[in-house]
Amino acid sequence: MDLSNSYLNKPNLKTLSLDTENQETPIHFITDGITPTKYFYRRNHFSYPNLNQQSLLLPVYGEVNTPLTFPYCYLRSMPGRSIVSVLECSGNKRAYFNPKTYGDQWQDGAISQGIWKGVSLSNLLNLTGIKNTAKEVLFIGQDQGTRTDLDGIFNYAKSLPIEKALHEDTIIAYELNKSIIPYEHGFPLRLVVPEWYGMASVKWLKEIQVIDYKFEGPFQTIDYVYYPNKYNDKGAVPVTTIKINSIIKQPLNYSLLDTKTHEIFGIAWTGSGTITDVELSFDNGSTWKKTNLYGKSSQSYGWSNWRYLWEVKDKGEYTIMCRAKGSAGNIQSLEAIWNRKGYGYNAVYTIHVKVE
Amino acid sequence: MDLSNSYLNKPNLKTLSLDTENQETPIHFITDGITPTKYFYRRNHFSYPNLNQQSLLLPVYGEVNTPLTFPYCYLRSMPGRSIVSVLECSGNKRAYFNPKTYGDQWQDGAISQGIWKGVSLSNLLNLTGIKNTAKEVLFIGQDQGTRTDLDGIFNYAKSLPIEKALHEDTIIAYELNKSIIPYEHGFPLRLVVPEWYGMASVKWLKEIQVIDYKFEGPFQTIDYVYYPNKYNDKGAVPVTTIKINSIIKQPLNYSLLDTKTHEIFGIAWTGSGTITDVELSFDNGSTWKKTNLYGKSSQSYGWSNWRYLWEVKDKGEYTIMCRAKGSAGNIQSLEAIWNRKGYGYNAVYTIHVKVE
Structure with missing residues (x-):
């Protein structure tokens, strides 16, 4: 069928x-x-x-x-x-x-x-x-x-x-x-x-x-x-300009994976300037690895796509963090700036996955 | 149009x-x-x-x-x-x-x-x-x-x-x-x-x-x-029989309301026996008010619909809890029984609303 x-x-x-x-x-x-x-x-x-x-x-x-x-x-x-x-x-x-x-x-x-x-x-x-x-x-x-x-x-x-x-x-x-x-x-x-x-x-x-x-x-x-x-x-x-931001599209938060190579991918965007780097951390923010940016729009108003090949051999629970850096010197922080009406959340994007 | x-x-x-x-x-x-x-x-x-x-x-x-x-x-x-x-x-x-x-x-x-x-x-x-x-x-x-x-x-x-x-x-x-x-x-x-x-x-x-x-x-x-x-x-x-459970369909969690009469409504269900009561609490579980059950299926396998007219005069933040009681003596608890694979969550259903 x-x-x-x-x-x-x-x-x-x-x-x-x-x-x-x-x-x-x-x-x-x-x-x-x-x-x-x-x-x-x-x-x-x-x-x-x-x-x-x-x-x-x-x-x-x-x-x-x-x-x-x-x-x-x-x-x-x-x-x-x-x-x-x-x-x-x-x-x-x-x-x-x-x-x-x-x-x-x-x-x-x-x-x-x-x-x-x-x-x-x-x-x-x-x-x-x-x-x-x-x-x-x-x-x-x-x-x-x-x-x-x-x-x-x-x-x-x-x-x-x-x-x-x-x-x-x-x-x-x-x-x-x-x-x-x-x-x-x-x-x-x-x-x-x-x-x-x-x-x-x-x-x-x-x-x-x-x-x-x-x-x-x-x-x-x-x-x-x-x-x-x-x-x-x-x-x-x-509220005016879009803050620098990113998401991991896949894998999803709290998903179950096997021990193989997985493509981690997502998007990043900013209202001020352009995205220069998207980085991932597998150790709660101690070290960061660069991802590959691709398919970027020729105009500066579009988001940037990124991907990273993650080879995982050991079973266990993993935390994966993602942050974007911009040409204006802007970067995502670990904490978002809280505000009463809930606008402009742009903290480092974090997911948890379990490899079994 | x-x-x-x-x-x-x-x-x-x-x-x-x-x-x-x-x-x-x-x-x-x-x-x-x-x-x-x-x-x-x-x-x-x-x-x-x-x-x-x-x-x-x-x-x-x-x-x-x-x-x-x-x-x-x-x-x-x-x-x-x-x-x-x-x-x-x-x-x-x-x-x-x-x-x-x-x-x-x-x-x-x-x-x-x-x-x-x-x-x-x-x-x-x-x-x-x-x-x-x-x-x-x-x-x-x-x-x-x-x-x-x-x-x-x-x-x-x-x-x-x-x-x-x-x-x-x-x-x-x-x-x-x-x-x-x-x-x-x-x-x-x-x-x-x-x-x-x-x-x-x-x-x-x-x-x-x-x-x-x-x-x-x-x-x-x-x-x-x-x-x-x-x-x-x-x-x-x-995992076998469906646990007693309920949801508030409306209003939604973290919604903004005005000072009027609002209909709170939802459903309740259980695998063992039938639903006898659905109750709401506006004081974090100290006291409970009965809702009106209606449109119940003639067979015992269906869910029960319930509603409650809530007249709210004072602005402020409210917590609304909902629990179902069943003919088998079963009732929803404040805490769900945690289990590693995440099955059968049935804690008291809680929403927060702001009246402005």
């Missing part, structure tokens, strides 16, 4: 919540460099939005010289820009914080890598012009709903500093993996902000407002903020 | 391993009394077996008066017996053991409930007759492969004591949820043993042998044994 085309032995998204839908990429079971669209993680703040004809128009207004409304078809006719970029939710790996933090208990799969195509936002802002009072650019999504901590109805909305907004790789995307962006990932238009955690990449773009103040919406000043203290907001810092 | 028939907001099986395929039921997101077949958990010991014309014949031999081979179509023509039964892997909840144990890290979803239809094994054994030397009945599956701990090729094989084999609800099943059993769940014929953990319900039945000795295959004497000690096999006891 040939099972190669069957529905068996296929990974699935891992369900964390439904309506609001949050599902993880089965990252340990996907070896493709680009995450197939159906395996892209889904991360929502509200129910899916209602779209209509109006949703195909993108107004850009505020501190601009000429407010303009860009039709979807016009954006698609402009010179396009393609980028391969990691998209990672800042709550990725939240499940590993100790003490635990509240919120969806993402393990390793709130991360995917896609080919995004769209128009540089800077091209649109060139057409509208920007007043020199401009401080930030505010992106408002079509999605809206209630929150557990505040009364009222809110749209999802996030701002970027003007410099990040004007980076040529900050794009208004209309394609993912060479097809129209699927509805659940932001059709018709989605902001894509490389190097920053996914919360910046606003889906279902409704409007763009150039503002002359610091935006203080709840997804800017309540959520997506590192709060280092449990009982007060002292030392709060906004 | 009407999303009611879309592919959005649908739960998925949770992938633990592929080829050998092991995937969990998204149990927290399914409210049906009967688990829809596509959401049935998949638990395999080897790759899927190759079937052929021979697979539609079931030989019964050994310590019988007249060895007989039953064709699939003949079994389907015999008087059928339908049972609603929980099927639970003995590794369900393994992820919660502390210290951790090796093997697939099942959380709550290695459990499903189906309507199984087939022929009582006792009817077949009436036709063959049983010699009074018979001690056990051995069930051999079509699936085979290697193990990490032994050399050689093994078929999956398990035995039952003759008394359990002769129980009228121990059936050779050919239907699940009123359709032919899907290939991944044991087509064409699967043994179904109510009250026992799922490892007894051998899939892809190849042959049945009545034996006059104690079967000692690796899935009988190495796996599916409770080993209470880490470094030796003292006190080993075979």
Whole structure:
């Protein structure tokens, strides 16, 4: 019986919540460099939005010289820009914080890598012009709903500093993996902000407002903020750039292996600079061995793949640690920086296996 | 946009391993009394077996008066017996053991409930007759492969004591949820043993042998044994009857709630007797409140559904514990009985939620 085309032995998204839908990429079971669209993680703040004809128009207004409304078809006719970029939710790996933090208990799969195509936002802002009072650019999504901590109805909305907004790789995307962006990932238009955690990449773009103040919406000043203290907001810092990070895809944590040669493999990524080394330790961090990096994206926004051939002759229990090093001098530490809302976990990745 | 028939907001099986395929039921997101077949958990010991014309014949031999081979179509023509039964892997909840144990890290979803239809094994054994030397009945599956701990090729094989084999609800099943059993769940014929953990319900039945000795295959004497000690096999006891157990389906662990009335709901089940009460504690086990049991199966092999309306006025962090009590005097304890291979975890189910 040939099972190669069957529905068996296929990974699935891992369900964390439904309506609001949050599902993880089965990252340990996907070896493709680009995450197939159906395996892209889904991360929502509200129910899916209602779209209509109006949703195909993108107004850009505020501190601009000429407010303009860009039709979807016009954006698609402009010179396009393609980028391969990691998209990672800042709550990725939240499940590993100790003490635990509240919120969806993402393990390793709130991360995917896609080919995004769209128009540089800077091209649109060139057409509208920007007043020199401009401080930030505010992106408002079509999605809206209630929150557990505040009364009222809110749209999802996030701002970027003007410099990040004007980076040529900050794009208004209309394609993912060479097809129209699927509805659940932001059709018709989605902001894509490389190097920053996914919360910046606003889906279902409704409007763009150039503002002359610091935006203080709840997804800017309540959520997506590192709060280092449990009982007060002292030392709060906004969540922005993706921290250096890595996972071992295989073998899985607590798996049973035989005495043979096993390929250990995984990925590593960083928002600042590029990955220069991924190292493994078999002695609880005393010594580290370099892995082979391969299949690296030509652009700096993609993750790096790595592998290591591990010949194991002795039965027993083993702890394997993995850490990434970056061109910006950044490196994963043994401990993550705890914060109340559970963002940016990036401690050394550790698995335990038993060879029998 | 009407999303009611879309592919959005649908739960998925949770992938633990592929080829050998092991995937969990998204149990927290399914409210049906009967688990829809596509959401049935998949638990395999080897790759899927190759079937052929021979697979539609079931030989019964050994310590019988007249060895007989039953064709699939003949079994389907015999008087059928339908049972609603929980099927639970003995590794369900393994992820919660502390210290951790090796093997697939099942959380709550290695459990499903189906309507199984087939022929009582006792009817077949009436036709063959049983010699009074018979001690056990051995069930051999079509699936085979290697193990990490032994050399050689093994078929999956398990035995039952003759008394359990002769129980009228121990059936050779050919239907699940009123359709032919899907290939991944044991087509064409699967043994179904109510009250026992799922490892007894051998899939892809190849042959049945009545034996006059104690079967000692690796899935009988190495796996599916409770080993209470880490470094030796003292006190080993075979895994048989499903322990009393329960889960809170919703709310999820570490979720954020608002100050309103929330429905807490879940399921409870036991292999011995029936569930008489499910209780919740909001004060770390000092006092317990009864929940409402509902939608209970008319047969004793099904799980019990329960719910509780929780009115919460004060913001803060809450711990909610859940325990089931059974007609056999059994009750869930605060601690599970640790065992080296991680079977039968059934401690009081505990979640933490934050009301904000």
